[in-house]
Amino acid sequence: MLRIVVCVSGGGTNLQAILDAVDSGKITNTEVIAVISNNPGAKALTRAENHGIPAVCMSPKEYGDREAYNQALTDKMKELQPDLIVLAGFLVKIPEAMVAAFSGRIINIHPSLIPSFCGVGYYGLKVHEKALERGVKVTGATVHFVNEGMDEGPIIAQKAVEVLDDDTPEILQRRVMEQAEWILLPGAIDDIANGRLELVGGKVRKIQR
Numbered sequence: 750m751l752r753i754v755v756c757v758s759g760g761g762t763n764l765q766a767i768l769d770a771v772d773s774g775k776i777t778n779t780e781v782i783a784v785i786s787n788n789p790g791a792k793a794l795t796r797a798e799n800h801g802i803p804a805v806c807m808s809p810k811e812y813g814d815r816e817a818y819n820q821a822l823t824d825k826m827k828e829l830q831p832d833l834i835v836l837a838g839f840l841v842k843i844p845e846a847m848v849a850a851f852s853g854r855i856i857n858i859h860p861s862l863i864p865s866f867c868g869v870g871y872y873g874l875k876v877h878e879k880a881l882e883r884g885v886k887v888t889g890a891t892v893h894f895v896n897e898g899m900d901e902g903p904i905i906a907q908k909a910v911e912v913l914d915d916d917t918p919e920i921l922q923r924r925v926m927e928q929a930e931w932i933l934l935p936g937a938i939d940d941i942a943n944g945r946l947e948l949v950g951g952k953v954r955k956i957q958r
C-alpha cells in the first residue's frame with residue numbers, strides 16, 4: 750500500500766480528484782494518510798476532514814522565519830513517513846532538506862505545458878492569465894517529480910488543452926483542470942502505487958499499462 754501525503758493551499762479540486770479516484774478504484778494500492786496546508790482558509794482542509802483524513806495546517810506565519818518553517822515542515826513529513834508526497838496546488842517552495850530526504854518521492858501538478866509558463870511567479874490563475882496574454886492556442890498541464898528547482902524536475906506526463914477565443918483565465922483554468930489535471934495526477938499516483946513508474950538515476954522510468 751502506497752501511503753501518500755497530499756499538500757494543498759487552496760480549493761483542493763486536485764485533492765478531491767485523488768480522493769474520488771481512490772474511492773472509485775481508479776487509484777489502487779493507495780492510502781491518503783494526511784493532508785497538509787499552509788493556508789488555514791483552504792477549502793481543501795474541509796474536503797480532507799469530510800473524508801475522515803487527518804488535515805494539518807502549518808502556516809509560515811506561525812514560525813519566526815522561513816528557516817524555522819522549512820524545518821518544521823520537513824520534520825512533520827519525516828514524522829508521517831509517507832511513501833509519496835503529492836503537491837496538489839501547494840504554493841510553497843519545497844525546502845531543499847525535504848527534497849533530499851524524499852528524493853524521487855515528491856510529485857507536483859503544474860497547470861501549463863512545462864517549460865512554458867512555469868517557475869517563480871507562475872502559480873494558480875496567474876499561469877492562465879499569462880498564457881492568454883501571450884496568445885497561445887494550446888496549453889495544458891504537467892505532472893513531474895520535484896527537485897531543488899522550481900518546476901524543473903523530471904517530467905512524468907503532460908496533456909495538451911485547447912485555448913478558445915473567448916476564454917477568461919477562470920474558464921481556461923477550469924478546462925485545464927477537467928481535461929488534464931484531474932486525469933494526470935491520479936494516473937501518476939496509480940502508476941507509482943502499482944510499480945509502473947519510478948525515478949531511476951534522475952530519469953523517469955515508466956511501463957505502459
Ligand code: GAR
Binds near residue numbers: 758759760762840872
Ligand atoms: C491547480 O491548477 C494546480 O495545478 C495549481 O494550482 C491549482 C490548485 O487548484 N498549481 C500550481 O500552480 C503550482 N505551481 P486546486 O486547489 O483546486 O487543486
